[in-house]
Amino acid sequence: MRLLLIFAFISAFASAAPINAIAAVVEGEPITLYDIDTFAASEKITKAIALDRLIDVRLREAKIKELGISVGADEVDSRVDLIAKRNNLDAATLKEVLIRRGADFDKYKEEIKETLLNEKIAAYVLAGTQIPVSEEEIERFYAANPSLFTQPSEIVAIQYAAKDERILQAAAQNPMMVDPAVTTARQVLKTSELNPRLLAVLIQTPIGGFTPIFPAADRMVTLLVREKRGSAQKPLNSVKAQISEKLRADYEERSVSDYFAKARAKAQILIVRPQ
Numbered sequence: 001m002r003l004l005l006i007f008a009f010i011s012a013f014a015s016a017a018p019i020n021a022i023a024a025v026v027e028g029e030p031i032t033l034y035d036i037d038t039f040a041a042s043e044k045i046t047k048a049i050a051l052d053r054l055i056d057v058r059l060r061e062a063k064i065k066e067l068g069i070s071v072g073a074d075e076v077d078s079r080v081d082l083i084a085k086r087n088n089l090d091a092a093t094l095k096e097v098l099i100r101r102g103a104d105f106d107k108y109k110e111e112i113k114e115t116l117l118n119e120k121i122a123a124y125v126l127a128g129t130q131i132p133v134s135e136e137e138i139e140r141f142y143a144a145n146p147s148l149f150t151q152p153s154e155i156v157a158i159q160y161a162a163k164d165e166r167i168l169q170a171a172a173q174n175p176m177m178v179d180p181a182v183t184t185a186r187q188v189l190k191t192s193e194l195n196p197r198l199l200a201v202l203i204q205t206p207i208g209g210f211t212p213i214f215p216a217a218d219r220m221v222t223l224l225v226r227e228k229r230g231s232a233q234k235p236l237n238s239v240k241a242q243i244s245e246k247l248r249a250d251y252e253e254r255s256v257s258d259y260f261a262k263a264r265a266k267a268q269i270l271i272v273r274p275q
Contacts, residue, residue, distance in 0.1 A: 020032050036051050067124055088212070150234070152203070153191060154188055155203075156187070158184055189202070208224075211223045
């Protein structure tokens with residue numbers, strides 16, 4: 001009965017223009033030639049690969065619908081707020097920093113939405129499952145991936161400070177401007193002595209870029225990163241939590257991938273026009 005409905009669905013579109021012709025039907029949802037052409041062009045892949053990936057997309061959409069999983073705008077905003085707080089920022093400043101770096105903030109929020117969907121799918125797939133990560137696994141990963149745990153030994157920066165944040169923002173937008181309300185000082189910062197949060201911000205800030213503005217004593221401060229010198233290995237103890245999180249995430253990703261592979265093997269997939 002289900003296949004009859006699928007064929008009836010296809011027949012209804014038989015007279016459509018070729019660009020809208022159906023290439024495949026996945027769980028009752030069509031994939032058109034236009035879908036394939038557009039996806040192949042945007043991802044710079046062959047049409048055959050595009051069709052294969054779009055089948056996975058349709059299966060994921062069907063499973064999300066079946067499980068009743070959704071992500072609301074309030075959840076996305078909450079995650080943005082959390083990311084901002086972890087970087088000692090508020091949401092508005094985070095948006096400003098991303099836009100200054102050339103990011104599309106709406107696209108950034110869409111990516112967060114996808115992340116939240118993936119987290120909810122993983123929570124369903126792994127419900128009741130313990131993900132053990134041993135000390136030996138952490139040590140092996142650390143030893144096998146030294147490049148992931150290196151950082152500059154020193155960062156040369158120019159500190160800009162002012163009592164008025166707006167004046168400081170203007171100075172950051174035009175570093176050559178001379179304003180007596182803004183003081184500057186060259187600093188050579190040893191990364192081993194820095195606050196971990198400030199260090200993370202400085203490492204993420206490109207050379208020639210300003211850090212977000214933050215309070216320091218009775219002033220507001222931003223740092224212009226001039227140079228990153230040397231290379232130092234982060235101590236294992238300082239990155240254990242990071243490695244453990246990475247290993248757990250890898251396990252989750254494999255589990256979700258296996259789940260959808262099994263779902264695909266059982267799904268109703270009809271290829272009408274092979275690519």
